[in-house]
Amino acid sequence: MVSSNLNTSKPWLLRPFNERSTQLFLGILFGALALVTILHLAFPEGHALHVSAYTVTLLGKYLCYALLAVAVDLVWGFLGILSLGHGAFFALGGYAMGMYLMRQIGDRGVYGDPVLPDFMVFLNWQELPWFWHGFDMAWFAFIMVLLAPGLLALIFGFLAFRSRVTGVYLSIITQALTFALMLAFFRNEMGFGGNNGLTDFKDILGFDLRSDATRLGLFIATGIALAIGYVVCRGIVLSKLGRVSVACRDAEARTRFIGYRVERVQLFVFVVSAMLAGVAGALYVPQVGIINPSEFSPLFSIEVVVWVALGGRATLYGAVIGALLVNYAKTVFTGIMPDAWLFALGGLFVLVTVLLPKGIAGLLQRRKAPEDSAQAAGQEVTA
Amino acid sequence: MNFFEEISHRDRVFEFLAPAASPVDVRHGPILYLEDVSVSFDGFKAINNLNLTIDDGELRCIIGPNGAGKTTMMDIITGKTRPDTGSVWFGSRHNLLTMNEPDIATLGIGRKFQKPTVFEALTVFENLELAMATDKRVLPTLTARLTGEHRDRIEEVLNLIGLAQLHHREAGILSHGQKQWLEIGMLLMQKPRLLLVDEPVAGMTEQEMERTAELLTNLAGEQSVVVVEHDMGFVRSIAKKVTVLHQGSVLAEGTMDQVSNDPKVIEVYLGEGA
Numbered sequence: 001m002v003s004s005n006l007n008t009s010k011p012w013l014l015r016p017f018n019e020r021s022t023q024l025f026l027g028i029l030f031g032a033l034a035l036v037t038i039l040h041l042a043f044p045e046g047h048a049l050h051v052s053a054y055t056v057t058l059l060g061k062y063l064c065y066a067l068l069a070v071a072v073d074l075v076w077g078f079l080g081i082l083s084l085g086h087g088a089f090f091a092l093g094g095y096a097m098g099m100y101l102m103r104q105i106g107d108r109g110v111y112g113d114p115v116l117p118d119f120m121v122f123l124n125w126q127e128l129p130w131f132w133h134g135f136d137m138a139w140f141a142f143i144m145v146l147l148a149p150g151l152l153a154l155i156f157g158f159l160a161f162r163s164r165v166t167g168v169y170l171s172i173i174t175q176a177l178t179f180a181l182m183l184a185f186f187r188n189e190m191g192f193g194g195n196n197g198l199t200d201f202k203d204i205l206g207f208d209l210r211s212d213a214t215r216l217g218l219f220i221a222t223g224i225a226l227a228i229g230y231v232v233c234r235g236i237v238l239s240k241l242g243r244v245s246v247a248c249r250d251a252e253a254r255t256r257f258i259g260y261r262v263e264r265v266q267l268f269v270f271v272v273s274a275m276l277a278g279v280a281g282a283l284y285v286p287q288v289g290i291i292n293p294s295e296f297s298p299l300f301s302i303e304v305v306v307w308v309a310l311g312g313r314a315t316l317y318g319a320v321i322g323a324l325l326v327n328y329a330k331t332v333f334t335g336i337m338p339d340a341w342l343f344a345l346g347g348l349f350v351l352v353t354v355l356l357p358k359g360i361a362g363l364l365q366r367r368k369a370p371e372d373s374a375q376a377a378g379q380e381v382t383a
Numbered sequence: 384m385n386f387f388e389e390i391s392h393r394d395r396v397f398e399f400l401a402p403a404a405s406p407v408d409v410r411h412g413p414i415l416y417l418e419d420v421s422v423s424f425d426g427f428k429a430i431n432n433l434n435l436t437i438d439d440g441e442l443r444c445i446i447g448p449n450g451a452g453k454t455t456m457m458d459i460i461t462g463k464t465r466p467d468t469g470s471v472w473f474g475s476r477h478n479l480l481t482m483n484e485p486d487i488a489t490l491g492i493g494r495k496f497q498k499p500t501v502f503e504a505l506t507v508f509e510n511l512e513l514a515m516a517t518d519k520r521v522l523p524t525l526t527a528r529l530t531g532e533h534r535d536r537i538e539e540v541l542n543l544i545g546l547a548q549l550h551h552r553e554a555g556i557l558s559h560g561q562k563q564w565l566e567i568g569m570l571l572m573q574k575p576r577l578l579l580v581d582e583p584v585a586g587m588t589e590q591e592m593e594r595t596a597e598l599l600t601n602l603a604g605e606q607s608v609v610v611v612e613h614d615m616g617f618v619r620s621i622a623k624k625v626t627v628l629h630q631g632s633v634l635a636e637g638t639m640d641q642v643s644n645d646p647k648v649i650e651v652y653l654g655e656g657a
Contacts, residue, residue: 008529241525243509247502254500258569259488259519268521 016234060219067280069319077314080249085174087301089149093278098198100141153274161263182296197292312361407474420469431631442603447628493575499562503555514569560591
């Protein structure tokens with residue numbers, strides 16, 4: 001009996017749960033979430049096993065980066081679109097969340113204006129710009145977290161993919177996109193706080209952002225978002241659409257020839273990826289307490305690609321590993337010797353590219369390979 | 384008045400009203416019909432008053448020296464190149480000159496290019512799965528489930544192309560010949576009425592050639608197959624009817640023996656060789 005290796009009769013979103021690697025990933029992720037929560041709550045401050053609120057927030061930040069990396073891996077690893085501008089979608093999601101948090105400040109700002117955020121009062125604006133309306137409502141803001149990056153990706157992708165712009169040219173355009181947005185958001189006239197961005201947040205959904213409990217809650221929410229994002233991406237990858245994506249990546253003309261609308265496949269996956277990046281940005285902002293145009297910087301988007309390359313392309317979990325490791329290393333290095341960090345990152349990148357072309361995930365797979373093939377053989381006998 | 388009566392007849396379907404996706408009409412015999420087709424590139428006549436008829440279910444070999452217009456002819460049939468003059472019909476209902484490439488492919492003309500391109504990172508099974516004639520829009524593809532019927536169809540084609548043993552292997556590891564068969568298999572998954580096959584045995588071993596001959600002969604009957612090939616031995620082994628192209632038009636047509644004894648053909652081929 002001929003069988004494909006996965007149960008393809010299930011709904012696409014349930015298929016990842018049948019997969020060993022996803023089970024393992026979710027197990028480790030939720031285990032880590034539980035462990036950090038317990039260590040944070042159960043041990044008093046000063047105890048050797050206590051995890052401080054600072055560390056919890058730092059880990060939450062890493063998880064945001066991990067979700068962003070997963071989004072980048074979805075389009076780069078499986079669709080072959082090297083986006084050097086995913087920071088733009090991340091930042092847009094962040095700004096949508098930031099606008100909500102700004103409106104939540106109410107009259108507790110420095111100038112005490114009940115409606116206008118501080119920077120608008122400072123700029124002598126008399127009324128709220130039209131695009132700030134609605135952001136006092138959480139549901140609206142949360143929809144915008146998905147919609148703003150999604151819409152930008154839709155328009156950008158529609159134009160780019162329709163004209164069959166691919167490869168290096170597309171990468172350069174994505175860089176230009178995020179750079180243009182950075183310049184735009186730097187301007188005070190844009191109405192997003194210019195240079196300083198949005199900051200001085202007080203609370204989210206009524207919870208005080210400075211309290212440890214809220215920080216822990218945000219950390220857990222980020223972990224859950226990462227889990228959902230991972231399962232959605234994995235679901236897409238395991239679906240027929242995922243195989244069509246790989247087909248587009250490897251032989252675009254051939255895919256078109258057997259009847260798929262390549263540009264639509266690319267557009268769909270690109271938009272999903274941008275939305276996930278937006279969610280990552282939205283969860284990032286309340287944890288770091290600020291969003292400013294530097295998140296649009298082209299350098300940041302390139303760094304994300306480095307995480308994915310280090311972790312291993314086209315595996316999704318590799319992206320998570322890469323994001324966590326590099327950012328942990330960054331925290332450590334910039335603490336010890338700030339000037340050396342960029343050299344360390346560059347060195348790491350060169351080392352991995354030369355020694356581990358498939359990244360850290362490739363190393364894991366190589367170790368696991370004999371076991372996997374035995375399993376595959378077993379499957380065939382039973383199938 | 385008469386005109387009104389005529390178009391108000393509800394029991395009659397007018398050709399120009401019939402949707403393009405309607406079945407191919409082969410009641411009159413031919414599935415492909417090229418008449419007085421000419422095309423020139425920068426003054427060079429690649430196709431010159433070409434007339435060609437392929438019957439439904441036929442296996443036809445087309446031979447000819449380099450530059451005879453074989454590839455251009457395929458380009459015209461699949462909609463890649465538009466001829467300057469002439470008409471091209473698929474069955475007696477579909478005017479191919481009014482259709483674009485994807486539409487022609489959907490209608491049931493499959494083309495295999497010279498160089499095999501399969502999706503190397505996917506398994507043999509998955510390659511066939513993607514090629515299967517189903518709804519290929521984005522969301523239906525995302526939610527697509529593999530039914531037993533699909534599986535049966537894939538299995539059937541796997542057996543036909545002799546790759547059943549390798550179904551779970553990545554297509555990238557296949558030999559050149561196996562890739563060619565897989566690609567033919569991918570065409571078959573689209574259930575074409577007419578297969579255009581461009582030099583299928585180039586670079587194949589003797590054994591692989593035999594397998595390919597067997598495969599193509601098996602396909603004829605259900606599908607019409609047009610094979611363009613240089614290898615005379617191979618053509619002799621499969622062809623019932625051979626068309627010789629020369630300088631963009633038909634030089635001779637008939638069985639392999641008739642054609643190879645035709646003095647015009649001998650002259651063209653020997654002239655080439657000399």
